[in-house]
Amino acid sequence: GENVEQHPSTLSVQEGDSAVIKCTYSDSASNYFPWYKQELGKRPQLIIDIRSNVGEKKDQRIAVTLNKTAKHFSLHITETQPEDSAVYFCAAPPGGATNKLIFGTGTLLAVQP
């Protein structure tokens, strides 16, 4: 089936702390896992993605880890800043002849200064 579960739905951290958001997917054929950030009233924008041939990818304060056996992947944000406050969505494509994305339900991250 096509399903991506995302937790938690809301996350509040103090500035400088780390934040972790987790997603689980159902289709074992999925092999691309992007994370999007959506600020209030704005469009979703890709912040990092990972393909199934690697287990971890980093870009400055952001990292994504992938466990294909367990079918879950996580977003890690270190040294959080107030501008990291937004809704974050994970996504995964179902198997088959399409690269549509199934999105998780989103995590509202609030970074308290």
Place this chain on the structure above:
Amino acid sequence: DSGVTQTPKHLITATGQRVTLRCSPRSGDLSVYWYQQSLDQGLQFLIQYYNGEERAKGNILERFSAQQFPDLHSELNLSSLELGDSALYFCASSADWPSYNEQFFGPGTRLTVL
């Protein structure tokens, strides 16, 4: 700016009416996707077109239809509108299928049905 354009930015209409939302993908992108985002909801995939042909369908209502034209722009038609259709509608585009590439989102069209 993602390079994906959507018009109009806002649309206010009444129940029972029909509207058309327009999307122009990034230059060179052949795939166009439509998503619906209701208040406090995630991104619900509606439909994908690739180079003029329908590629995948999500939970798109029968009252909704879409098409992609030879110049690759796409239109989403919503008819017999209901209050529950009020939402933000995003279009996204990506480079060639079948490789998985970043989807670039447009600014969205906010539809309000009164």
